[in-house]
Amino acid sequence: MSSDFHLVAYxxxxxIISLFVNMxxxxxxxxxxxxxxxxxxxxTILSDTANVFAILVGYRRWPPGSIVKxxxxxxxxxxxxxxxxxxxxxxxxxPQALVLTAIVIGLAVIIFLAVIIMQIYRTYGTxxxxxxxxxxxxxx
Amino acid sequence: xxxxxxxxxVAIVVFILxxxxxxxxxxxGSTLPPRDLRLLAKLYLWLAINPWTRNxxxxxxxxxxxxxxxxxxxxxxxxxxxxxxxxxxxxxxxRGVYASxxxxxxxxxxxxxGMSPIAKSVTKITLPIVIAVAVAxxxxxxxxxxxxxxxxxxxxVILLLVLVVFSxxxxxxxxxxxxxxxxxxxxxxxGIAVTSILVLxxxxxxxxxxxxxxxxxxxxxxxxVPAFLDGMLVxxxxxxxxxxxxxxxxxxxxxxxxxxxxxxxxxxxxxxGDRHE
Numbered sequence: 114m115s116s117d118f119h120l121v122a123y124x125x126x127x128x129i130i131s132l133f134v135n136m137x138x139x140x141x142x143x144x145x146x147x148x149x150x151x152x153x154x155x156x157t158i159l160s161d162t163a164n165v166f167a168i169l170v171g172y173r174r175w176p177p178g179s180i181v182k183x184x185x186x187x188x189x190x191x192x193x194x195x196x197x198x199x200x201x202x203x204x205x206x207x208p209q210a211l212v213l214t215a216i217v218i219g220l221a222v223i224i225f226l227a228v229i230i231m232q233i234y235r236t237y238g239t240x241x242x243x244x245x246x247x248x249x250x251x252x253x
Numbered sequence: 254x255x256x257x258x259x260x261x262x263v264a265i266v267v268f269i270l271x272x273x274x275x276x277x278x279x280x281x282g283s284t285l286p287p288r289d290l291r292l293l294a295k296l297y298l299w300l301a302i303n304p305w306t307r308n309x310x311x312x313x314x315x316x317x318x319x320x321x322x323x324x325x326x327x328x329x330x331x332x333x334x335x336x337x338x339x340x341x342x343x344x345x346x347x348r349g350v351y352a353s354x355x356x357x358x359x360x361x362x363x364x365x366x367g368m369s370p371i372a373k374s375v376t377k378i379t380l381p382i383v384i385a386v387a388v389a390x391x392x393x394x395x396x397x398x399x400x401x402x403x404x405x406x407x408x409x410v411i412l413l414l415v416l417v418v419f420s421x422x423x424x425x426x427x428x429x430x431x432x433x434x435x436x437x438x439x440x441x442x443x444g445i446a447v448t449s450i451l452v453l454x455x456x457x458x459x460x461x462x463x464x465x466x467x468x469x470x471x472x473x474x475x476x477x478v479p480a481f482l483d484g485m486l487v488x489x490x491x492x493x494x495x496x497x498x499x500x501x502x503x504x505x506x507x508x509x510x511x512x513x514x515x516x517x518x519x520x521x522x523x524x525x526g527d528r529h530e
């Protein structure tokens with residue numbers, strides 16, 4: 114039991130630390146890289162990191178002697194005992210519901226941004242924001 | 254320039270350290286991962302399927318779907334609106350580019366365009382399988398993890414594969430055009446809108462109180478969509494929402510893929526027209 118707990122604590126620690134490192138790297142990519150494509154890639158990493166973080170907030174610690182279950186009742190038909198056991202082992206469903214829509218919206222927004230970047234490239238011939246800001250709307 | 258980058262790096266490191274320290278101290282309500290669930294989460298889990306509390310339950314064993322389309326249905330409605338605003342923005346950028354106009358005139362056979370016969374055969378085999386999986390994910394959205402969004406995304410992936418492997422020209426000849434996907438997407442959105450006011454219409458017809466996004470009968474609104482259909486659990490409006498959302502997401506994403514894959518010369522010629530206005 115004790116070694117199990119240490120393993121879970123260690124793995125959870127790795128997940129949380131790598132989430133924050135990911136967040137820092139993607140923020141640096143968004144602010145410091147001049148290429149719009151690289152900014153877009155960094156944005157996708159940031160949004161995925163934020164989604165995983167939201168899932169982590171909705172997770173729960175393993176209660177002793179049982180394992181955490183997804184928020185889906187698998188034993189049908191429902192009886193009061195089954196529902197009570199379900200409530201005591203399932204993880205928080207609310208962050209999962211929010212992340213579910215966030216992923217699909219993120220996909221559409223990424224497609225939209227990619228199309229805008231393609232259009233910028235067609236118009237200016239570059240995706241470097243330093244060059245684009247110097248052009249001041251003049252076409253190539 | 255170098256100082257600027259160093260400043261950005263230091264600022265981000267400080268931000269991340271402050272954020273992680275705040276999370277360690279319990280800024281998310283407790284230390285991560287939480288020891289126990291919040292009361293709200295427990296209520297959602299308790300009421301997802303609970304035939305003894307008929308006035309509050311959703312009658313779906315899937316707590317996530319019951320939140321997405323019932324407890325917080327209005328949230329999802331507006332999130333869907335954001336999704337389609339992004340797609341409408343993409344369509345607006347490509348205004349005047351008709352992906353079908355030129356390609357329809359040239360009669361082409363399947364072998365002349367696209368990738369190798371191996372890729373085409375593999376796509377032909379996987380197409381019905383993936384579509385079946387997508388439909389299964391959407392139809393079982395109220396029973397198992399998944400739902401309209403995920404099913405639609407799965408279907409859009411295989412349609413993207415078809416567009417790339419068989420080439421856009423051939424796909425357009427087979428009927429996957431800007432117009433047809435736009436029509437399918439609009440049909441899906443119309444279905445979602447109608448489903449969201451379905452119980453309201455029922456209530457008006459019967460002459461009792463009812464709400465937008467109502468699913469099961471409530472305390473002062475005794476109408477609702479039946480949770481069981483011929484002994485099968487359908488969870489009222491949830492299955493309708495999932496079907497229409499699957500249709501709308503698959504068609505909407507395919508529409509953007511068609512626009513992104515449009516030939517460069519066609520877009521360039523339209524942009525040239527812009528310049529001479």
